[in-house]
Amino acid sequence: MRVLKIGGRAQADPMLSRVIRDAWNAAPGELCVVHGGGDEVSVMQRALGREAAFIGGRRVTAQGDLELLRMVLSGVVNKRLVSSLVAADVPAVGISGEDGALIGAVFIDRALLGYAGRPSSINKDLLLSLLNSGYLPIISPVAFNTETGVGGALNVNGDDAAAAIAASLAASELLLIADVEGVLDAEARVVSALTLEQARDMISNGTAAAGMAAKLESAEAALLNGVASVRICALRGVTDTQCGTFLTQSQSVAI
16 A cells, blocks of 8 residues: 655646556555645635745644635645546545544644644545545545534645555555655755654754655654655656655664
């Protein structure tokens, strides 16, 4: 089982549908896709007179932003991606983290990040039902709020959602698709491999910041929760198994 997280910019790549089709055809029933779309959310926020703000690579989310997130991520982005894959003969089915409480989430820090959440549960049975029926789940990371007791949505970072789903499915690999070839060092060179300790150092010294820092934190969560392999790479890494940055728990690797 592989879990792919496809960022918003990678979704504009004309090769995306073919790459996902080839990955699915190579192992039907052994793939899940989680998508982002943060740039489109930011554009819509600004069009409505709101400023997009991030802390540690995670979006500060006001309660009033939740309907916007549903519309852009679970609506426009999800269905556009599903439509392009169906047109490429991929049996894709769009679903959000709210559907069937697929992704349960709790507040990260309500005072600091508002209605941003972290995954607390995954409805694995729902995913397996789709996979065992021959469908490829395409997942929006808008999650179901399990903390309030009255439902509602929380905005979960796509990398965090993908890491939680990969852990739930005991995935052999989590691929975090970025708009760069991998994690970059201080000289903007791709790092071929990182231990978790080295990744933490890159975050603490500022070499990895914002969205890349969030990816490294999600990679750590996945590895610590049983995912066999995590890689941060560009889209071509889906089929080229040697490109990108490999994350490991403790192997001695030189940066």
